[in-house]
Amino acid sequence: xxxxxxxxxxxxxxxxxxxxxxxxxxxxxxxxxxxxxxxxxxxxxxxxxxxxxxxxxxxxxxxxxxxxxxxxxxxxxxxxxxxxxxxxxxxxxxxxxxxxxxxxxxxxxx
Amino acid sequence: xxxxxxxxxxxxxxxxxxxxxxxxxxxxxxxxxxxxxxxxxxxxxxxxxxxxxxxxxxxxxxxxxxxxxxxxxxxxxxxxxxxxxxxxxxxxxxxxxxxxxxxxxxxxxxxx
Numbered sequence: 001x002x003x004x005x006x007x008x009x010x011x012x013x014x015x016x017x018x019x020x021x022x023x024x025x026x027x028x029x030x031x032x033x034x035x036x037x038x039x040x041x042x043x044x045x046x047x048x049x050x051x052x053x054x055x056x057x058x059x060x061x062x063x064x065x066x067x068x069x070x071x072x073x074x075x076x077x078x079x080x081x082x083x084x085x086x087x088x089x090x091x092x093x094x095x096x097x098x099x100x101x102x103x104x105x106x107x108x109x110x
Numbered sequence: 111x112x113x114x115x116x117x118x119x120x121x122x123x124x125x126x127x128x129x130x131x132x133x134x135x136x137x138x139x140x141x142x143x144x145x146x147x148x149x150x151x152x153x154x155x156x157x158x159x160x161x162x163x164x165x166x167x168x169x170x171x172x173x174x175x176x177x178x179x180x181x182x183x184x185x186x187x188x189x190x191x192x193x194x195x196x197x198x199x200x201x202x203x204x205x206x207x208x209x210x211x212x213x214x215x216x217x218x219x220x221x222x
């Protein structure tokens with residue numbers, strides 16, 4: 001039982017490059033989340049998915065897209081990375097409460 | 111939009127001193143959750159409070175939910191070095207299903 005698995009753990013991108021952050025959970029949770037964490041800003045919700053095939057914007061969705069193709073996986077895509085997207089990204093899942101977080105992806109955009 | 115604010119942002123204490131972090135929401139919350147993130151780690155769930163005026167204890171940690179269900183606090187008695195980390199409160203967004211928004215967190219450092 002791996003819980004919530006995020007890949008990659010680290011990534012460096014140049015401005016304008018694209019990439020997809022992967023997240024998978026094996027707990028049969030319905031809800032999945034993407035948060036970004038920046039110093040002094042806490043955890044800010046990017047996108048949320050209540051169930052397979054549904055997604056909803058969070059507090060800071062601009063510059064991101066998501067895909068929830070099945071119950072297990074919820075991916076986050078940066079189409080054209082910007083330095084402002086340098087952050088630590090956490091995926092989380094739940095069946096009600098509590099949230100279970102992955103180990104995070106540290107992304108640097110130069 | 112709905113906001114969850116947390117103070118202080120940082121707290122430095124001597125081991126053995128007490129610590130409190132406060133959480134305030136701009137709207138009434140159906141519940142409030144607390145998470146702890148160790149340095150370099152990911153947030154881990156501590157507790158959920160649901161009832162107005164609820165108080166829960168976990169060993170040296172005491173959690174309170176305000177009467178109006180808009181504020182909460184976490185108090186640690188006699189801090190230890192193992193308490194180091196960032197403490198977050200989180201509340202569901204009103205009328206938006208399972209969306210959960212977090213406060214900015216309080217980073218606790220403990221000097222031995």
